[in-house]
Amino acid sequence: xxxxxxxxxxxxxxxxADASQxxxxxxxxxxxxAKAPVMVLEVSKGELGHALGLTGPAMAAITDTGxxxxxxxxxxxxxxxxxxxxxxxxxxxxxxxxxxxxxxPGRRRETNR
Numbered sequence: 001x002x003x004x005x006x007x008x009x010x011x012x013x014x015x016x017a018d019a020s021q022x023x024x025x026x027x028x029x030x031x032x033x034a035k036a037p038v039m040v041l042e043v044s045k046g047e048l049g050h051a052l053g054l055t056g057p058a059m060a061a062i063t064d065t066g067x068x069x070x071x072x073x074x075x076x077x078x079x080x081x082x083x084x085x086x087x088x089x090x091x092x093x094x095x096x097x098x099x100x101x102x103x104x105p106g107r108r109r110e111t112n113r
Contacts, residue, residue, distance in 0.1 A: 001030055001061045010034035010061045012068035012090060016045040023058035030061070037086045039075065069094035 004010050015027045015038055024040075031038045041048065045056040052060060062068040069090040076087035 001059070004061055004063055005030040005034040005036070008034055009063045010036045011065045011093070012036055012062040012072060012086075013038045014048065014060045014062065014071075015040045016048045016058050017042055018044045019058035027059045030059075034061075036061075037089070039072065039083060039086055041075075042079070042082075065090065065094045065097050 001010070001013075010030065011034075013027050013031055013034075013036055015024060017040060019027070019040075027038050030036070043051075045058050048054075048058075048060065049056045062071065069087070072083060072087035072090045075083040
């Protein structure tokens, strides 16, 4: 996760509810480095690990903006007060990235000379 955070690729950090204080501090550090929000989930490390196919991770990083926005939106549907602001921010970011990727490369504006 550190390499992805330093590379600015992380869009969302998920932190298990029972993560240690040290893991929470590391997540905040990654968040600061990558300028990505941290969402403290209402699930344990075991539940997060089961969902990811891993053994008890305290945190996970999402690098795809669309996936991060969809996941945050789903969580906001369950708990708007806790996740709503982050979901809206990630949705706006995903929409902006989509608009940028839809611009056709190589097209130049014609000018009259």
